[in-house]
Amino acid sequence: MNASRTDLLAWLNELLQINYTKVEQCGTGGAYCQILDSIYGDVPMTRVKMNAKHEYEFVANYKVMQNVFKAKKIDKPIPVERLVKCKMQDNLEFLQWIKRFWDSNYGGQGYDAVGRRKGAPMEPPATVAPLAAGGTRAGSGLGVGGGRAGGRTPIGGHRSGSAQPNEAVQQLQGQVKELSTHLEGLEKERDFYFEKLRDIEILVQQQQETLEADGKDDHTLREIQKILYSTEEGFEVPDPALGAAVDEEETF
Incomplete structure (x- = not known):
């Protein structure tokens, strides 16, 4: 169990x-x-x-x-x-x-x-995952399943209510700091893997040039290049000729 x-x-x-x-x-x-x-x-x-x-x-x-x-x-x-x-x-x-x-x-x-x-x-x-669900809440040590409890109205009149804006600001500042740290990590991770891919690209290019100079070819290297230069839908490199045609159509 x-x-x-x-x-x-x-x-x-x-x-x-x-x-x-x-x-x-x-x-x-x-x-x-x-x-x-x-x-x-x-x-x-x-x-x-x-x-x-x-x-x-x-x-x-x-x-x-x-x-x-x-x-x-x-x-x-x-x-x-x-x-x-x-x-x-x-x-x-x-x-x-x-x-x-x-x-x-x-x-x-x-x-x-x-x-x-x-x-x-x-x-x-x-x-970072809990922040998407509303972040941590005052009085919630675990921050798990606190969606309903976080919406309760505190008892104690205006005195407890007056502290809420400061608490909310502190919580938001904490979330911003955490997200900034996470973003910094993602940027480092992106650069880390980009440098690896760039090294692979250079090695493949050098090997391809050597083979071409000898009149040879390597199917595996060409497949690796296809993967390196492939693009996802919506991120294709624009065709220069197509771009020129669009510019002409938009010129009045």
Whole structure:
């Protein structure tokens, strides 16, 4: 039988000596890696970013986890693309699985979670996903399922009401700061992958030029170039001739 969110968070926080308040926060991958470390004791925790804030850092954590799965011959696909989005349902299902795996494989030995991560501070990672649903609300520690509670009218007259504008401003400022941080991470991630693609493009071009000079061709390289230069619908490079025709039609 699958454990509830409350039970899972209580177990996770006790095992790892952390203070997660949402299952979504597991999407950073750090907690999953350390759960495995509590079982095997040999996960390279120095490579795990427990305070990861950006998606490319989440992906790096999952690469560590995939290596552990491969080394330990754990036959379980890791849905990285879904988990890194920090959505509740995807991470709840995976956390339920990993809890069952832990129950079956943990030997009962003591585990120094803080020592294994070298005493690195473990502030709960912020997740952007809850903001789309209205963000955190005053008086809601978990921020889960608080849609109705957040709409209640506080009791206490004008005195409590007078504090609401300041609280609302602080919440909005917090959301703006969090989104700005997330945007910065996305830009770094974009540049990171663009540089990789650019390096591949240069290598392919150089190899193509070498082959053409020898009168040869390579189908695989041409297919790689097709992928690199392909465009999605709505993002095609405009045809110069077509653009000139449109300009002539719009000239009065």
